[in-house]
Amino acid sequence: MSFDPARMVKDFERTAGDVAAVKQKLGGMLDKLKVMKVSAEKAAKEKPFVPASKKHLLQLRESAAKRLEELADAAKIAEQNAKNRKKGGGLDLGFLALKKIGKDDKRNTLYERLGGDLSLETAIGMVYSRAVKDTRTRAFFEKNPMKMAMIKKRMQQFLTGFLGGRSQYDEDNLKPAHYYINVTDYHFDAVLEMFKEAFQSMGIHPDAVRDGMQRIGQARKDITAGCTVRMAVAQRNIDQDTGVLWSRMGKIDGFALIMDKVYELVSVDVRLKMIFKSYDLDKIKMAQTSFLGEALGGPKKYEGTDLATVHRDLGLNDYILDCFLMNFEKALNSVGVNEASVDEVMVTLEGFRSDILARERGISAAQKIVDGKTIFDRVGGQMVVESIVETMFSGILRDPRVLFFFSMDASRVEKLKEMMVMFLVGLFGGPQKYDASTIRKVHYPLNITDFHVDCILENLTVACELNNLDASLADDITEAVARARPSVTMGCTVRLELARKRTESTGTQGLWSQLGENKGLEAFVDRLYESLQADERVKHFFAGSKLEELKRNQCTYLKQVFGGTVEYDGRDLPTIHANIRVSDFHFDSFLELALREFGNVGLDPDAIDECIVLLETVRDAVVHPSLRDHDVRKVQEAANRKPLYDRLGGERTVTMVVEEVYGRALTDDRLRSFFEKNKAKVQSIKKKMAQYICGAIGGPSAYDVADMKPAHYSMNITSFHFDAVIEILREVMHQMDIPTGDAAQVSRALQGARENVCTGYIVRTEIAKRSLAKGSDQMFRRLGESEGLARIFDMVYSMAVNDQRIKHFFEKDADRIKQGQLVFTINQLGGPKTYEGRDLLDIHLGLGVTDYHFDCFIGIFGRALQGAGIEDGTIDEALIALEPLRRSVLGRTEEDEFRALAFKQGQSVIDRMGGDMSLETFVDFLYQSAVGDDRIRYYLDKGPAKLKQIQKKVYQYLSGAFGGPVQYNSADLKPAHYGLNLTNFHFDAFLEAMVTAAQQLELPEDVADDALIIVNRVRTDVTTGFSIRRAEAERRHQSGEETLYQRLGSEDGMNYFVDRLYEVVVRDKRLNNFFNAAKLAVIRKGQTQYLTQVFGGPSSEYKGRTLEEIHSVLSMSDYHLDCFFSDVERALRDLGQGSDMIDEVIVRLEDLRDHILKAYYSRMGYKVSSSSG
Structure with missing residues (x-):
């Protein structure tokens, strides 16, 4: 291929033109949005009187105005980002940040899934734009332009690396950078809310938004820990204070100086000047000095009204109060008040926020009132709350991330559920039956972190969805419950953070001495291992011949961790635990046992906390990552959904289905010959069919599946016959009004029987084909050549002309037909090629021959061969050689059989999927799921080029199989898979990936089910290779050699x-x-x-x-x-x-x-x- 510079320049010019056109459209859209925004703002300012009947319309308008503002901000930010990036003359691609990301590839990093650098930059711009307007966060973000630009840049650098992009920020700096900023969970939640709305308004895929928010939320502990710990320590000091704080501030004269400094700052603060403009500052200062002096331990001088009344008409908000408190903190620092005292003062002042802003105190302030209704009213009362809690616990008790805290006997779990219901009922605005103020005290001794709270909230959110609550109500519930977070996590945060600071400041030498150095730690490890080996939760990790070596290595490691001089030189922890399935549940159980033994060897509470902190540092290296990748929805759905057996109606329904299926099979020409039995045999078969189906769909069963293969081994049942039964089954379930999804699950559950039912024919066929490949003349000799076949045909016709099922075909000229068939059969079974008659299709055209008749004749021929004393292997060869004649006699091809499955009411599956492009997307989704499934990953663990080639062939096969253009010869499937050790287990895993792809593509259930039925048609082609090798290996094994x-x-x-x-x-x-x-x-x-x-x-x-x-x-x-x-x-x-x-x-x-x-x-x-x- 030659290089054409002129063409390349032309292509670039065209691309630049396209981009310019998009820019022009974006600019037009931005102008329209600005106009709409101005109109919306003007309408909002006027606030005309709206009748009660139109309040809903007003809410919709306000929501629309807010949305327009967000879109305008996003467009403006994206345009500015694009301009900044174009300075070097490059193409303007800023508009891509607004592109709808419709496909979420979870193989990519979160950074890529959220749209990459431009998208993240746009989101941060939107968040910052809102944060400086939101009264909850404005005080923390409102800085001079240079400072704001620096904060945005650092936020971008941090999030880029934190979300999986290129690391540009040292995450170890995050906690120190925020430690002395009074950022609480309240502020952090506000910023999280802004990020979520920004990503959603940019059209990021919902799954990527959810995972992104979960990841960003993990920064909470570092950002809020400083404020949490300082405030907790300060509160503890206040509780123990007997006038010490008042003395440290200089009592009356000292505090007067502090208040002078405060008002010096307030008087020049542009954010606050307007608030005090028409008021007497000296009078306010005097009243505040009396009130705050009394609150901080000074004399009781305040005689004014309560705070709520004083501030009622001032229009104050969080922003104004934050600005005032920031000035107060500056004043304290300027007069030399020590750090601990500053924290105590700020904690005391923070306690007045609710009164000043006229808010309800405590967690119950989270109640959301919509249309005059509380959450409790909107949910539907206590019974629904109980259902949510029950559903949530079904997930929590199976969630290895938090199971440790709920691992208790059933009666205690039930009591905990009752308390949870009472708490939520009160929290949501119902009757107050639980004292929410006790939450902090109850949880303070527990090592519950933000990670655990996030897991609980995730379970709660899914429980709300499974109880069919609308998204806005579920969000309000999660937000309300999240208000309990500080009370639940404070104990762990404070104790472990203080222990960490002690360890960082004084080292571990004191701890090492308290432990008793080498001998003391060895005694501790001995006691610990006794506990570990006796604990049902973890003892399986501490068993086997290598236990002493494990104990010795762990002891050495702990000596190093706790400050000993011994250096551990073994493998690193991630390598050791990479192949061990340790979950957070196991790790927490280990910590609990360690904590108990630390107490038993005499450590004080502070020292125990230091030990736990040191052990906590290795959690991420020990816990297996896959056990944190917990699918909460899947677990809760499985736990709360009745088994398929129960949903269908149990044994009674299954028996009715089997009765109807059997009745139809008896009149179906494809199946009659297999189902026509005497009355006693029919009842036995029906009973066994019902028993098997019951077991396959999750019910009780007396049927031994091991009997299935030998029972069908000698029967010539092919995939064609198996599909015919499944087709009848589906029709019956449809007529019995069994839901489509449940019917599809029944069909899938029974597919596992295909190989057991069809294996006999498959194996015998393959063995016969191998023998025939050596030359059919050998089979011809074993059949007695022409004379032998003539005698066999005499036996065949003596039976055929008297068989009620087929004798009418031979009534006119049986001898002539027999002679013609004999010559043709001799030709077909390896004898002389002397047949000169018409082809089979012409001979049988118009006779009304069906599969039933063909099966009857072949059955008679098989019995005649047995009667003639022919050995079983040769009989199989003969029948296999005759089987291909079926299609010639009946006038159909294998492709006809396949394509008959692909059409329903004249429309192909590929058309019902949405056409060729939808099929391509379906295959993309299919492989995304399949390559991540460990059951079949080995077979797809290829290089990109090879995997793409395999994916292309699957697309080509499905195109023809689903009724579209035939691009792949289905006859190639068996040889392509023959050498692979593929079984039903692997095939079922592939089908599960198909189900997942169908769900992602949102295919209708009936289309997805038809697609699975079609692919199941080739199950035996894919699995035959290993089936044959297994059968032959078992035969050799049992041969007595x-x-x-x-x-x-x-x-x-x-x-x-x-x-x-x-x-x-x-x-x-x-x-x-x-x-x-x-x-x-x-x-x-x-x-x-x-x-x-x-x-x-x-x-x-x-x-x-x-x-x-x-x-x-x-x-x-x-x-x-x-x-x-x-x-x-x-x-x-x-x-x-x-x-x-x-x-x-x-x-x-x-x-x-x-x-x-x-x-x-x-x-x-x-x-x-x-x-x-």
Whole structure:
């Protein structure tokens, strides 16, 4: 391809023109917004009288005016940002910050998901623009232009790195920078609210906004900790004060000087001058001196009215009061009052805010009144509050992030729910049955942080949504409950922050001495390990042959942490715990036990706090990140939703469905031959079908699934027949008015039976095809050649002409038909090619032959072969060779069968999805979900180019399968997947990714269900390879030949195999964390002994724990196990083993998957594993 500079310049000119046009449109939009904003402001100032009946309309207008203002601000900020970035002559791309981000790729960082640098800069501009107008925050943000620009820049730098972009700000500076600024949760929540509204008004994807706000909220502890701790210490000093503070301020004369300084500052403060303009400042100062002097411990001189009355008509707000308090603090500092005393004074003054601003005191001030109704009224009363609490607790009790605080017996949990309901009822404006002032005292000793409160609020929000509360009411509820945050977290924040400061200022030497140095710490660790091994919550982490080594290493580490001279030189904590599933629940349980043992060895409360602070510093290194990625909605939905079995109506409904399905199958030509049985047999089949379905959809079942495969193995049931049953089932459920979503779940639940039902035919077919590939002439000889087939056809026709089902086809000229069929069959089964008659379609056209008739004739032919003494393998070969004639006889193609599924009422699935572009988006969403699913991640763990190629082929296949242009030959599916160890378990995981993609694309339920049915049609094509290899390996295993252990070379062969395997594994970056050098010899020895037993060697060698116990604490998934199996295959190939041996080893190991991953499957809610299919 040659370089064309002229074309390149032309392209740039066109692009620049396009951008200029967009700029012009944006400018026009901005001008219109400005005009609308001015009109809205003018209308708002006039405030005409509005009748009560039109108040709702007024609210809508005010909301619209606010929205217009936000849009105008956003457009203005984006335009200014774009201008700033264009100074170097580059293209103006500022308008992109306003682009609707319709697709949220969670593989990207939050920084990217929120729109990147321009988007973040625009949001900060909008937040700052509002913060300097909002009375709650104005005092903190209103600075001179240079200072404001610097604050915005630092905010941008911090958030860029904090959200996953390039780090530009040292996060360790965040707490010191805010420590002496009186930022409370009230102020922080106000800024969070502004960020949320900014992102929403910019059109950022809701999921990205939610996750972004959660992440920004994590900065709370550093920003508010200083104020929280200083105020708490000051309050404690005030409570213990006996006139000390008044003395430290210089009593009457000293305080008079302070008040003089205050009013010197107030008189020149442009923010406050107008407030006092028409008042006598000296008189106000005198009254305030008396009131505040008395409040701060001075003589009782104040004789005026209460604060609310004094300030009623002054129009004061948070901004004015914050400005006054800032001046007061400056005055205290200017006369030399010490830091602790300043804090005590400010805490005392802050206590008057509610009276000055005429606000209700305490948490109950969070009540939201809308249209004259409190939250309690809007919710619908106490019963709804109880339902919300019940739903919330269903999530909390399954949330590893906060479970520790709720891990108690059932009666205490119920009592806690009752108290929570009483608290919320009062908080929401209902009857006051709970004293909210006790919340701080109750929670003060608990180590509850902002992280825990955020988790509780997340559970509360989801509970509101699941109880069908509208979004605005749910937001008001969350905001109201969040007002309790300072009371709940203060104890932990204050105690641990003070302990941290002590440790930072004086070091850990005093703590080390109190612990008793080396011997004391060793005694503490001994006691701690006794507690750990006896505690059901964590004892599984402290078991096994390596316990003493673990204890020794942990003791060394703790000596270093608590100030000892011993230096820990082991692996770092993140590496050690990367493969261990430690949750916050486990860590908190460990801390609780450690706290108890610290007390038992004689540490005082302050020293214990210091120890806990030091241990808390390693929480993030120990807790597994995946256990914090907790899907609250999924958990609560699962906990509160009835099983599918109950939703359908239990056994009675299932029995009715089975009765109707069986009745229809008996009249369906595709299925009649399989369902026509005697009366007793029919009842038995129906009963077993109902039992299986009950179990598959979550109900009780007496059916043993292990019986399914052998029961169907010898029947020639294909995916075509299985799909026919599912089709009838769907029709029946639709006519019985079973909801579409539930019916789809039933269909999906039964898909797991496909392989068990169809495997027999699949395996026998593949074996027969392999035999036929060597030459059909061998089969022809085993059938007795032409003479033998003639005798067999005599038997076939003696049965056919008397069979009520098909005899009418042979009434006119049976001998001629028999002779023609015999010649054709000899030709088809490897004999001489002497057939010269018409093709099958012409012969059978108009005869009304159906699948039923074909199945009847093939069944008779099979019985004739058995009667002639032909061996089973040859019978399979003969029937397989004749099966392709079905489509020729019936005049249809495989493509016809596929496409028949793709159309409903003349419209294809691809059209019902929204066309080709929607299919592309669907496949994009499908792969976003699939590549993150550990069950199938191994098969998609490819480079970008390869993954894109796979994705393209899936799109091409689905295009044709869904009724669009055929771009992929479905016959290629089986060979493409044949060599992969794919099972039902993997296929179901792929289908789950399809369900997720359908939900993201908001496809109608019936369209999504039809898409799944179509893809399920090729399940056996995808899984056949492993099914065949498993069947053949099991046949060899049961043949009575040498054991796998012997064929591998017994002890020496096992050692060679394990040697090579470990050479491969320790170099595999995906796995080597599980095989670290410190434990490698122990792991290797145990694994060699266990594999020897599994492969049929001596079973007396292995004495270790069960696979379930060993792997229950490891962060191991199907991905890791698949990687390990891949390394096993490689090691065996390197040793020269053939494919049969490798297949048998992998099959034996696959049988262990359930046991190895039992804990993982339990956590993830997976009910079916690969070994089942």
